[in-house]
Amino acid sequence: MSDEEAIALLESCYSSPRLGPLNSFGYRAAVWRIAPDTVAKLLRSPVEVYLMNLASSQTSIPIPRIRRCITCKGQQFLLMEYVEGSDIYEIWPSLSLWRRFRVVWTLRGYVQQLRALELPNKGIPGPIQASGAPLLCQGHYFSERGAGPFGSYAAMTAWYNGRSRLNSVLLDPSIRNASMIPESKTFFDDSMPLVFTHGDISPANIRLGKDDTVWLLDWERAGAYPKWFEYANVRAYDRHHDNDESGWPRGFDWFIPLIAGWYKTQLLFLKNNATGIGHYGFEGFD
Incomplete structure (x- = not known):
């Protein structure tokens, strides 16, 4: 063609x-x-x-x-x-328990392979390039217009901790200046290494082929992020609304820790500071 x-x-x-x-x-x-x-x-x-x-x-x-x-x-x-088959959001309810477990165990193996992959730009979080400066970070846990680019892991950590302070300001109208912002009690976890992260393992990005091959689609949000970030991104689809077909099918969420590990505390930090993380245009918070 x-x-x-x-x-x-x-x-x-x-x-x-x-x-x-x-x-x-x-x-x-x-x-x-x-x-x-x-x-x-x-x-x-x-x-x-x-x-x-x-x-x-x-x-x-x-x-x-x-x-x-x-x-x-x-x-x-x-x-x-084009991969012939069905996306998980379509086919999950009809799968037997054994086929469900096989899909989950296969995804677990994929995540482990990605985490073991050699990163070309060690120490720099965000989208991975063959050369050049790091690009804007985008996805579920960045601002509406993205964040960065970050020149180091420490810079990304500072951005998130700053967004935690901004979260306090946005949710408490009585705070009128920086001296009134309460001391943070929780912080962004940067204790784990940066690893290759798909960043958007979702019901529409897992396709079961005609031969039962498990395909992983849509690598737009992949990059170098803390090990626990994959878990947080998978959890972003924990929703069951009648007008939203993109959430995990009922029952799938039980398997998420098996696929990506269990990082409840780290996810709670992101959720508790979602208002600050999601906003943009505020200076002095990173």
């Missing part, structure tokens, strides 16, 4: 239904099936292709093959192999 043919397919499919579940805002991911064996994804992170290649070259994790990147209407699209 030439670039011209791919662009023509994209233009014809751009207004067609997207793939994946509806989120709480009523939207699906910016992914379209443009051919029987190919999907196109709107590329938001310039390093996603590199991260996918890094993970596929150093692990045995099944990851869709990259076909090419093209520009269409001023935007970058990633063309990838």
Whole structure:
């Protein structure tokens, strides 16, 4: 398929239904099936292709093959192999207990492989690049417009602890100046090493192939983060709302500690300071 043919397919499919579940805002991911064996994804992170290649070259994790990147209407699209099968949010209720355990145990192995992967830029958290400065960190536990880029692990730790102080200011209108901010009692846990983290293991990013192969999709939020961060990101989908198809199917949450470990205290820090972490535009809190 030439670039011209791919662009023509994209233009014809751009207004067609997207793939994946509806989120709480009523939207699906910016992914379209443009051919029987190919999907196109709107590329938001310039390093996603590199991260996918890094993970596929150093692990045995099944990851869709990259076909090419093209520009269409001023935007970058990633063309990838379409994997025949069903996403976990669709098929989980129909799986036997044994098949459920097999999926979970396989995911556990994937997380362990990623954590053992050699990081190209040790000591610098965030998206991993082959070269150059670290990029903006984005995802569930960063501000609305992202955070960083951080030049060191210590800098990211300082940002989170600063956001904890900001959280106190935002939730207590009686605080009028810095001297009134109470001393923090909990802090961001930076005692564990930075490891390769998928960052978005979710019901729509785990696909069970026709042959029962467990595929891991969407590497946009992958990067170098504390070991416990994978657990926190998996837990971000602990929701069961009628208008939100993107949460874990009922019963899956019991298996999350087996997949990514159990880091309840670290997750509680993020949840308790969610208001401060999610805001942007405040100076002097990092």
